[in-house]
Amino acid sequence: MRALIIGSSGQIGGVLTGQCASRNIAASGAGIGGEELRLDLAQPAAVKEVFAQARPDIVFLCSAMTYVDGCERDPELARRVNALGPAAVAAECRARGARLVYLSTEYVFDGQAGPYGEDDPVNPVSVYGRTKLEGERAALSLAGALVIRTTVVYSYAPAAKNFIMQLISNHRSGTAMRVPKDQLSNPTYAPALAAAMLDLALKGACGVYNVVGPEVMDRYAFALKACSVFGFDPSFLEPRLTAEL
Numbered sequence: 001m002r003a004l005i006i007g008s009s010g011q012i013g014g015v016l017t018g019q020c021a022s023r024n025i026a027a028s029g030a031g032i033g034g035e036e037l038r039l040d041l042a043q044p045a046a047v048k049e050v051f052a053q054a055r056p057d058i059v060f061l062c063s064a065m066t067y068v069d070g071c072e073r074d075p076e077l078a079r080r081v082n083a084l085g086p087a088a089v090a091a092e093c094r095a096r097g098a099r100l101v102y103l104s105t106e107y108v109f110d111g112q113a114g115p116y117g118e119d120d121p122v123n124p125v126s127v128y129g130r131t132k133l134e135g136e137r138a139a140l141s142l143a144g145a146l147v148i149r150t151t152v153v154y155s156y157a158p159a160a161k162n163f164i165m166q167l168i169s170n171h172r173s174g175t176a177m178r179v180p181k182d183q184l185s186n187p188t189y190a191p192a193l194a195a196a197m198l199d200l201a202l203k204g205a206c207g208v209y210n211v212v213g214p215e216v217m218d219r220y221a222f223a224l225k226a227c228s229v230f231g232f233d234p235s236f237l238e239p240r241l242t243a244e245l
Ligand SMILES: NC(=O)c1ccc[n+]([C@@H]2O[C@H](COP(=O)([O-])OP(=O)(O)OC[C@H]3O[C@@H](n4cnc5c(N)ncnc54)[C@H](OP(=O)(O)O)[C@@H]3O)[C@@H](O)[C@H]2O)c1
Pocket: 006, 007, 008, 009, 010, 011, 012, 013, 031, 032, 033, 034, 039, 040, 041, 042, 061, 062, 063, 064, 065, 066, 081, 103, 104, 105, 106, 132, 149, 150, 151, 152, 153, 154, 160, 162
């Protein structure tokens, strides 16, 4: 089986690439982060050429414009990267008979309730959430496509800006870190998520799956847990209400 991992320079795509290697799945990487195949999702015309080179049986679409505030500032670019690019990828999967796994987000929900099940109604309240939902729908228009929604993904990845890496960086530099104490989520360890993605894909799962870590906690509690694991004095953490941030 040949896999194409779009966004293999990112946090989750990188872990997934490593796990493909350990499962003897041949994987090519594509994206804008120096991967072997150059693919800017904002330029969907490039998709055909990348597929011609990679000839994938399965495509893991991990790339996205993930900077939520940046999506608000440039909704047109967010839509091109998060929705129209994925639609072009789905179309090429259809043309070549490849399977598609699209990585999505809890931002398709409005956050007023939760934890959410797969069948709960979506109601995105941000450009990021709306464009990712549009990407989901483009993926699901392809028979057999798998959409995996996740949340607050973390790992030890020095180049990444995930919450845990920000916490380590703030602790090292002695910089105070304001952390919301009223945002609940299930922090999700990237290697566990990547393993679940591969397991589901190899079992032929399709449709929508929510794949997250086992514990619901607020962001401050998560930060305190991390400090305890790393042996950090947590006094640099400043719990805040989201409204104050
Ligand atoms: N991290 C989370 O907490 C979280 C939670 C829920 C869902 N997700 C979803 O999981 C996926 C990956 O998340 P992640 O944590 O791995 O994010 P990440 O580390 O920010 O990686 C995003 C990847 O997308 C690439 N990318 C950005 N713009 C692109 C473009 N125009 N064309 C092609 N590639 C582009 C990035 O390349 P560069 O590095 O070169 O910019 C990077 O490889 C996303 O679809 C996201 O919506 C993440």
